[in-house]
Amino acid sequence: MSKIFYDVHIHLEEIEIELDKLEIEHDEKQELEHLIEEMVHHRVMDRLLTHLPRAHHAEFLDRFHKAPYDEKLLAWLDAKIEKSVEEHIKDEMEKMKKEILQDIKSSKSKHK
Amino acid sequence: MDTAQLRNKLKLRNFAAKQDFAKHHPHAKTFFDSVGLDLGRVREHSAKLLTAGALGGALLLSAPSVQAQTTSLPEPIIRALEVTTTRQKSLDDSQGWLVENLRQILPPITGRWVLPFITPEEEKAIGRLITQSTNVPAVSNLEGEHLNTVYGYTGYEQHLQRFPGDTLAKHDEFQGAGMAPGLGAWRWFTDDGKLTSDAVAREKYYVAVQTLYLPDWNKRFKYLRDWYKWRKIIMVNADNGNAVVAVIGDAGPASWTGKQFGGSPEVMNALGGPKYRKGRVLLYFVDDPENKILLGPVEYSRLSDVKLPVSLTGVRQLYEPI
Numbered sequence: 251m252s253k254i255f256y257d258v259h260i261h262l263e264e265i266e267i268e269l270d271k272l273e274i275e276h277d278e279k280q281e282l283e284h285l286i287e288e289m290v291h292h293r294v295m296d297r298l299l300t301h302l303p304r305a306h307h308a309e310f311l312d313r314f315h316k317a318p319y320d321e322k323l324l325a326w327l328d329a330k331i332e333k334s335v336e337e338h339i340k341d342e343m344e345k346m347k348k349e350i351l352q353d354i355k356s357s358k359s360k361h362k
Numbered sequence: 363m364d365t366a367q368l369r370n371k372l373k374l375r376n377f378a379a380k381q382d383f384a385k386h387h388p389h390a391k392t393f394f395d396s397v398g399l400d401l402g403r404v405r406e407h408s409a410k411l412l413t414a415g416a417l418g419g420a421l422l423l424s425a426p427s428v429q430a431q432t433t434s435l436p437e438p439i440i441r442a443l444e445v446t447t448t449r450q451k452s453l454d455d456s457q458g459w460l461v462e463n464l465r466q467i468l469p470p471i472t473g474r475w476v477l478p479f480i481t482p483e484e485e486k487a488i489g490r491l492i493t494q495s496t497n498v499p500a501v502s503n504l505e506g507e508h509l510n511t512v513y514g515y516t517g518y519e520q521h522l523q524r525f526p527g528d529t530l531a532k533h534d535e536f537q538g539a540g541m542a543p544g545l546g547a548w549r550w551f552t553d554d555g556k557l558t559s560d561a562v563a564r565e566k567y568y569v570a571v572q573t574l575y576l577p578d579w580n581k582r583f584k585y586l587r588d589w590y591k592w593r594k595i596i597m598v599n600a601d602n603g604n605a606v607v608a609v610i611g612d613a614g615p616a617s618w619t620g621k622q623f624g625g626s627p628e629v630m631n632a633l634g635g636p637k638y639r640k641g642r643v644l645l646y647f648v649d650d651p652e653n654k655i656l657l658g659p660v661e662y663s664r665l666s667d668v669k670l671p672v673s674l675t676g677v678r679q680l681y682e683p684i
Contacts, residue, residue, distance in 0.1 A: 253477065253617075254408060262618045270520075273543035274365050276613070280547075280574060283616040285372040288402030290618055292379040295401060299387045311393045318408040349375060357368035 514622030568611025570624030
């Protein structure tokens, strides 16, 4: 199965619900979902690397490349990052979610 | 709804996220470039690694058994053997037999994101349990194709438009589910533009699978798109054994929803009743080259010629190569 070690902390159901309501073709919806998917990975990794001491970056990147699904990475990061990894990821995703929901809302209202 | 505007906004945000990442961590960007990893597509990379790992594991598991007949069976299979040999099931209780075996074999799901890994041996064993109890030939690999997972959560999907001008009122059941505003991944369900009984059945009993995350989806797009279109599958509720034969009629859901599959209103009703919205399921291809198996719920009570293994020898055959 296709999973990433931080999936457990990604909660974007509200975006899913809003996208489902849009009157768009399947391909268009998939394109939007893919844009969001790419954002998730870039923003989560950006946040994690920002808070992970530089000395551990090489090891983390290597482990991530070799086994992005490895849930042990969460505990490994937790031991090296000040605030909990879960809080960092959830906080970043909450920000992203608000931005996207705002985009959806404004796109709807301008059309009215 | 201004879709173009939304797409542009998301593209800008997407671009900014990539730019920020590269600007804040140029060494990480360089590293990913050097190993050929596109961070935005890391899920496909992960799927490739897991598939390679599973195949490697399968070779390791199968190799000793070729050399020595005394080699132990994998643990989950032993567990399955114990269950089926200690419980003598009657022929009309194949659903209970299946549920009991699945309970023993399937690893628990501890969270919606923490799906356990099923080895190829386990996949095959589960497929044979399903085949044995439902009379529907269930395989995880068909013509060399395999989904990223056969085990996960399914969500509740809406009706799909079957033909140009289709409306919700023209669907005879579960109108409360609504109809998706856009078309499904394979567009209309009709046969040469005609709404045949087969076309109606396909929309009634369709599932969505995550074809977009297949490791080679982009490379073999045309072939895979056609291969998966209306591919016959069986979806089994892992908790109660309810099963339904359906076709792949849509692609999705997105990975960040925490679900791996979707089911039409009729499929979900067959699996868990009218209020069933999400649950743990197995999804296998149906090996039906002559297209003899009808779409719809598996009615266990009507299965008269199901033969369940009641001895160790009989059960062991489930796990032996075909």
